[in-house]
Amino acid sequence: MIKYVIPLLLIAVVLVSGCTDQEAAIEDSIDEVEEEQAEPETEEGAKLAASELAANFNGDDYGAIFDRLLPEVQERGSKEDFIAHMEQMYSEDNPQLVLSKVEFSEEEVLVSYSLTYRGYSTRLDPAEMVYAGGEWKVRIFEELV
Numbered sequence: 001m002i003k004y005v006i007p008l009l010l011i012a013v014v015l016v017s018g019c020t021d022q023e024a025a026i027e028d029s030i031d032e033v034e035e036e037q038a039e040p041e042t043e044e045g046a047k048l049a050a051s052e053l054a055a056n057f058n059g060d061d062y063g064a065i066f067d068r069l070l071p072e073v074q075e076r077g078s079k080e081d082f083i084a085h086m087e088q089m090y091s092e093d094n095p096q097l098v099l100s101k102v103e104f105s106e107e108e109v110l111v112s113y114s115l116t117y118r119g120y121s122t123r124l125d126p127a128e129m130v131y132a133g134g135e136w137k138v139r140i141f142e143e144l145v
Contacts, residue, residue: 065086085145
């Protein structure tokens with residue numbers, strides 16, 4: 001009986017030590033994926049973020065839009081109030097936000113959208129984009145916060 005206990009203990013020690021190595025490898029992989037998912041501070045990164053904002057609007061994901069707002073805009077009100085205002089203004093009529101262009105210069109990054117709403121299409125004023133905390137933030141829909 002004892003001759004079986006010692007090999008079982010050795011197997012258990014090997015398995016336990018292997019698990020901690022696997023856990024460390026998994027944590028490293030997760031960190032690498034998170035780094036890869038950070039938006040690049042490039043023109044392409046800005047265009048991707050601007051496109052995602054339009055997709056969030058068109059999909060009625062107003063919480064994701066709030067998360068994309070510049071911090072000084074977010075500080076003006078709560079996420080819940082912003083979502084309620086957006087739903088009150090836009091949800092019933094199925095408006096569409098279309099990315100027109102992203103202007104990338106040394107001084108600033110501006111994004112332009114057009115909004116099709118109730119049969120009319122209008123250009124929105126260009127919105128400032130700022131790269132902060134590994135992602136692009138936008139100064140847009142300020143009046144609804």
